[in-house]
Amino acid sequence: MIKTEALQVELIQVEQIIEARWVVPVDPKNSLYEFYAVVMNHQLIVDVLPTLQARMKYQANEVVVLDDHVLIPGLINAHTHAAMTVMRGIADDQPLMVWLNEHIWPAERAIVTERYVEDASLLACAEMLAGGTTCFNDMYFYPQATATAATKAGIRAHLGLTVLEFPTNYAVDADDYLLKGFEAHDSWRGNNLISSMLAPHAPYTISNQTFEKVLTYAEQLGLGIHTHLHETRDEISQSEVTYGVRPIQRLATLGMLGPGFVAAHGVHLLPHEIDMLAEYGSHIAHCPASNLKLGSGIAPIDALLKNHVNVCIGTDGAASNNRLDMFSEMRLAALLSKGVSEDASVLPAYDALKMATINAANAIGLDTKIGSIDIGKQADLVAVKLSDFSISPCYDPVSHLVYSCGREHVTHTWVAGALRYSNGTYANIEPVELKEIIQTWQPKLRQYKH
Known part of the structure; x- marks a missing residue:
């Protein structure tokens, strides 16, 4: 009997992978990908590929799984x-x-x-x-x-x-x-x-x-x-x-x-x-x-x-x-x-x-950096949840984004690979600070209403 050894594939280490139900890259072909992953490293998108392939190719410090979401460019x-x-x-x-x-x-x-x-x-x-x-x-x-x-x-x-x-x-x-x-x-x-x-x-x-x-x-x-x-x-x-x-x-x-x-x-x-x-x-x-x-x-x-x-x-x-x-x-x-x-x-x-x-x-002259989900571009990304009953069912995620969704369906916002907003929480902004801003300036502006 001949023994065979299983091939050991060394996974590529990256910072983050986002696995989404749908990915809309915004490209000339008007593509829509289902069960896809976006791989990020050092602020950049390094790969866009089917989720199963991503799991066999990369190992990430963090994996974000978005089963009910569409991922779009910021x-x-x-x-x-x-x-x-x-x-x-x-x-x-x-x-x-x-x-x-x-x-x-x-x-x-x-x-x-x-x-x-x-x-x-x-x-x-x-x-x-x-x-x-x-x-x-x-x-x-x-x-x-x-x-x-x-x-x-x-x-x-x-x-x-x-x-x-x-x-x-x-x-x-x-x-x-x-x-x-x-x-x-x-x-x-x-x-x-x-x-x-x-x-x-x-x-x-x-x-x-x-x-x-x-x-x-x-x-x-x-x-x-x-x-x-x-x-x-x-x-x-x-x-x-x-x-x-x-x-x-x-x-x-x-x-x-x-x-x-x-x-x-x-x-x-x-x-x-x-x-x-x-x-x-x-x-x-x-x-x-x-x-x-x-x-x-x-x-x-x-x-x-x-x-x-x-x-x-x-x-x-x-x-x-x-x-x-x-x-x-x-x-x-x-x-x-x-x-x-x-x-x-x-x-x-x-x-x-x-x-x-x-x-x-x-x-604005930034099309080589942002505006689409492309390898080599900055990882400016947004996740939109499509499973809320108020906007269900969904037959076409892109059509849904424009005609059914509102900003309240945004769950995650990444800028240059950093998560800046997630489910009502900001990475760098405290709600109390925003409240203080409103309380400071509203009284000064009230007189200009009429």
Whole structure:
């Protein structure tokens, strides 16, 4: 009789394996994997493979088993103002310019300080992590304070170096805004969670001269540009009176459009302007809830997508939304596109998920790091439980994510491989601290409600 010895296979040691019922990698093939595992080591995704194969190939310090969950890339909020979260609800039911001129800007002049921004941003980070958002593209004053809050929370932040012409508590003129922005930008070099782009507020608050400076600095430093654009009809009319052209044409003439240009809103775009965005490879950050709540209108998303413009999704600030909830934004974006086009096949669920993940990563220049579940990318991941009776049964997990699930179904949020939120508990944030932030700032803001 011939004896044979069993082959001993040495397992590869890794830090963590997540075994999920479903994995949605967000790839060009619109893949959905069942009974799959994601293997993580040193902040990175090192493998994506069937669970049984993972058990035969790897040995992990920790294995997380999610039998009732779908694992997706971390959601990316492509346009927000995190520090406005404490202003949630102070001036509801007002059109944009009334909302800004009579409520928001006076409130900001009265209370916005570096301490305020850090506190309010931490509250926003907590809300976003609990809702599966792992990265946000921000535009606000004191970006260093937002960076401090984001780093504490463990969330990824792409921070705008905000530029305005008029004085605020933060800076006195455009040059001062730029100087302070660059100082902040230099301070977080080496921080894996923080990146940035230049953020001139909007064509109606920025001069041609300042736009030209912004463009020069963007080219020299390799930074993108993030601004509000064509949010309201009044903005466009004002530009036609002042400059003789619509805002997008003005920016195109100045050389601002390009693959590093992210335009928030893009509600009122003519067909040739959509062609222009496509030609320059620029991006639209679609904010459906904010646009509806401020009465700004509905962006032509179907036309943008048909013309191959990269569209991502943002919440805008909680003061105009009033939630930092990417699940509700995905659902609303899909439903609005179907309703406006009168075509139920427009913006299917997988495409809506792409807008909230890889499309946003592409817009902010982080698509090689985040936005999909790919080997070599940062392990920014979110687990969503699909077995709750209120959303059962489930036939298509991707469709379920967009049309049935809410942020309350998020159970785990990982950023760069670290678990930052799990079943109501934060890794680095104490609920009592959030309560103190609200109690500190709400009384100071109450007077600006009316």
